[in-house]
Amino acid sequence: MARDQLQVLNALDVAKTQWYHFTAIVIAGMGFFTDAYDLFTISLVTKLLGRIYYYKPGSSTPGSLPPNVSAAVNGVALCGTLAGQLFFGWLGDKLGRKRAYGMTLMLMVICCIASGLSFGHNAKGVMATLCFFRFWLGFGVGGDYPLSATIMSEYANKKTRGAFIAAVFAMQGFGNITGGIVALIVSAGFKAKYNAPAYEDNPVASTPPASDYAWRIILMFGAIPALMTYYSRMKMPETARYTALVAKNAKQAAADMTTVLQMDIEEDPAKAAELSSRDQFGLFSKEFLHRHGLHLMGTCVCWFVLDIAFYSQNLFQKDIFSAVGWLPKAKTMSALEELFKIARAQAIVALCGTIPGYWFTVAFIDIVGRFAIQLMGFFMMTVFMLGLGIPYHHWTTKGNHVGFIVMYAFTFFFANFGPNSTTFIVPAEIFPARLRSTCHGISAASGKAGAIIGAFGFLYAAQSTDPAKTDPGYPTGIGIRNSLFVLAGCNVIGFIFTFFVPEANGKSLEEASGENEEEEEMTESGTGNTRTVPV
Numbered sequence: 001m002a003r004d005q006l007q008v009l010n011a012l013d014v015a016k017t018q019w020y021h022f023t024a025i026v027i028a029g030m031g032f033f034t035d036a037y038d039l040f041t042i043s044l045v046t047k048l049l050g051r052i053y054y055y056k057p058g059s060s061t062p063g064s065l066p067p068n069v070s071a072a073v074n075g076v077a078l079c080g081t082l083a084g085q086l087f088f089g090w091l092g093d094k095l096g097r098k099r100a101y102g103m104t105l106m107l108m109v110i111c112c113i114a115s116g117l118s119f120g121h122n123a124k125g126v127m128a129t130l131c132f133f134r135f136w137l138g139f140g141v142g143g144d145y146p147l148s149a150t151i152m153s154e155y156a157n158k159k160t161r162g163a164f165i166a167a168v169f170a171m172q173g174f175g176n177i178t179g180g181i182v183a184l185i186v187s188a189g190f191k192a193k194y195n196a197p198a199y200e201d202n203p204v205a206s207t208p209p210a211s212d213y214a215w216r217i218i219l220m221f222g223a224i225p226a227l228m229t230y231y232s233r234m235k236m237p238e239t240a241r242y243t244a245l246v247a248k249n250a251k252q253a254a255a256d257m258t259t260v261l262q263m264d265i266e267e268d269p270a271k272a273a274e275l276s277s278r279d280q281f282g283l284f285s286k287e288f289l290h291r292h293g294l295h296l297m298g299t300c301v302c303w304f305v306l307d308i309a310f311y312s313q314n315l316f317q318k319d320i321f322s323a324v325g326w327l328p329k330a331k332t333m334s335a336l337e338e339l340f341k342i343a344r345a346q347a348i349v350a351l352c353g354t355i356p357g358y359w360f361t362v363a364f365i366d367i368v369g370r371f372a373i374q375l376m377g378f379f380m381m382t383v384f385m386l387g388l389g390i391p392y393h394h395w396t397t398k399g400n401h402v403g404f405i406v407m408y409a410f411t412f413f414f415a416n417f418g419p420n421s422t423t424f425i426v427p428a429e430i431f432p433a434r435l436r437s438t439c440h441g442i443s444a445a446s447g448k449a450g451a452i453i454g455a456f457g458f459l460y461a462a463q464s465t466d467p468a469k470t471d472p473g474y475p476t477g478i479g480i481r482n483s484l485f486v487l488a489g490c491n492v493i494g495f496i497f498t499f500f501v502p503e504a505n506g507k508s509l510e511e512a513s514g515e516n517e518e519e520e521e522m523t524e525s526g527t528g529n530t531r532t533v534p535v
Contacts, residue, residue, distance in 0.1 A: 008240050008254045008265050013158045013508045020260050024155045025164060027236065028148040029171035030229040034108055035141045036175030037222045039077055042134070044183045044343050045215035046073055051335040052212055053123035062335070069127055075455040076131045077138035078311070082448035084142025089441015091143075093246065093434060097151045098238045104147060105230050107140030109223045116220030142448070146440035149428035153436075154239035158508045162365035165425045170358035173350060173416070175225075180347030182221050186214050187340040211335050241509065245433040283435055291514060295430055296439055298500030302374070303423040303447030305490040305497075309381065310415050312454035312487060313408075353409030357416025369505040370422045371498065377418010378495040382488045384411045389484035419494055423447065429504040429512045436513075450490075 046065055055063030065073065084104070091100045114133040120126040148168055156164040190210055237256040244253035254265040281287035333341065365373060388395060388407050395404035423443070431439040504512035 006244055006250055006253075006271060008244060008250065008257050009508070009510065011257060011261060011263065011265055012155070012240060015157045015261055017157070017160060018261070021156065021160075021164060023232070024152060024236070025167050027229050027232045028152050028168045030225050031105065031108075031144040031148050031171075031233075032168055033171040033175040033178070034112075034222055034226040035144055036172035037179045037225070038108065038112060038137055038141055038219075039081070040176050040346075041179040041183070041218055041222065042074060042077065044179060044339065044346065045218055046070060047342065048211060048215050048335055048339050049073070049127075051338075052215075053126060062338075065127075071456050072131050073127060073134070075452055077134040077141070078448050078451045078455055080135040080138025080140075081142035081145075082138075082445045082452065084139035085145050085441045085445040085448060086142075087139075087441075088143030089146035089438045089444070092147050092150060092437030092441075096238050096242055096247070097147055097154070097437065098233075098236055100143065101147050101151070101233050101236075102230065104140045104143035105226050105233060107143070108137060109226045109230070111137035111140060112223040112226065113220050116216040116218075118216075142441075142444070145424070145444040146428075146437045149424055149440050150437045151236075151239055153425075153428040153509060154241040154433070158506065160366055161429070161509075162370065162425055162505060163362050165428060166358070166362045166365050166421050169421055169424045170355075170362055170416075173355035173358045176354055177347050177350040179218070179222075180343045180350060183218050183339060183343035184347065186217050187336045187343060190214050191334075191336045191340065214336065214339065241433045245515070280432070280434055283438060288435070292431060292439070294500050295502060296442065298497050299423065299427045299430075299439075299443040300446035301497040302419060302494045302501065303443050304450040305494040306378075306415070306419040306423055307447040307450035308454040308457075308490045309385075309411075309487040310420055310454070311451035312457070312483065313411065313415075349405070349409050349412060353412035354416055357413040357418070358421060360413075360417040361421040364417075365421070365425070366505060369503050370426050371501065371503045371505075373417065374419045374422040374426075374498045374501070375495060377414045377420070377422070378491045378498065380414035381411050381418065382491040382495070384408075384414065385484050385488040385491065389481050389488065392481040392484070419498075426501055426504060429507075429509060430502055432513045432515050433509070436509075 050064035050070075051062050053063065054065060054069075064070075088100050088104055091103075111133045115130060115137055118126050118130040118133060120129050149165060152165045152168050153161060190213075237260060238247075240253040240257045243256065244250045250271070258265045361373060384407055388404065388411075394400055395407070427440040427443040428436065502512070509515075
């Protein structure tokens, strides 16, 4: 039988839902709101960037970003995110969740503003500056993943922990749709000001000089929600589980949670002293490999294949919508009109598919469990992607575009009411407190490696090879169809590897991670000394 918990941890596990829970959701959730806004708004403005910086005067086609530039602009933030997840995940276990938390937010604010101020003497200079700042923006965004998940899991009670972590992650949906709304407002505002006949007569060349302000405003807006929560983040106390189990100061943990829970908690000095004297295994140890090696492999592989599909769909929605005919050809629209229609399309998909999926997870995750939702999500994503890919030519026929968009929205719904949410939640529950942030960071970084493959791979696999038949920069139907089959295969792999991930529903974090059993085995063996391997 597992050993008794520290009193402060028991108090957290059985605490009724209180105001501090909702405060923590908002504080952590606004970080994810900003993350989604920053990562996905770039897909709204890439075509505008192509028109502004790569249009050749007199050409019959609008400017578009060259494939290598488009790949860099879309993917560089993901590279930064991967690095940030690994670094801040490790830092969250070494310095504490709270101390690393403020660093990520300030990095996001500074680089968000700097991205909008990108400068250069020519197109290459502007794109290089933009890519530089978006890398470091992604670095800050990456840190938010392990820290927000770990903080929320360690603040929550065990009965509704899944819903609370899912609610934090669900703020991504609002960040996504807010990006679309901001782009709609900005493009509509500039369209109203620059609606001169000269621009309407020649849509290809109709890129008003002020369009250069539009994409900058859209990118910089992401700094506002991050700034709004900085003070609140700094006022949060360190999580009790970090203070008690990692810093080994159970007395301080009890004092912090006495204020948060508004109840008196007095920790048993003998139990706290026993905790302080206990050695623990590290990440690079045989004991970790034995206990959690398969779990870490499961979380990494599931997140990796999920993000190949999820980010391919998100970053290149505009190309898919153009390929199936939902968006008009670029040469029939002015630059600001194209931005408006791309933003409208992505906002509709986010509203109808993405956001409902997140909140279905919030509603059901503590009822049916993480395992069932993840399996169902991978299965249904496979079904809908095959449903799009097999009869692809039917969907691209005039009159069937609405059906394609409905099916496409369902893939987002079951991604979010499925593995896109659970892959974020589970790594924050099934690993020991001293390695929780690190392991979540490793799992999340595996996901971003998949996102990078999705972003670069989709661009080149689906890139048009016959400019005479389509607009430059738009994918061909054959490329889109093959990409859908590849993404369906990724979902099948995720379905299989879900069986390596344990269910944490209804358990305390110590039960889910096996920390209580670990302590018991050490006591029964008569040794209190397992070799410690630094992380």
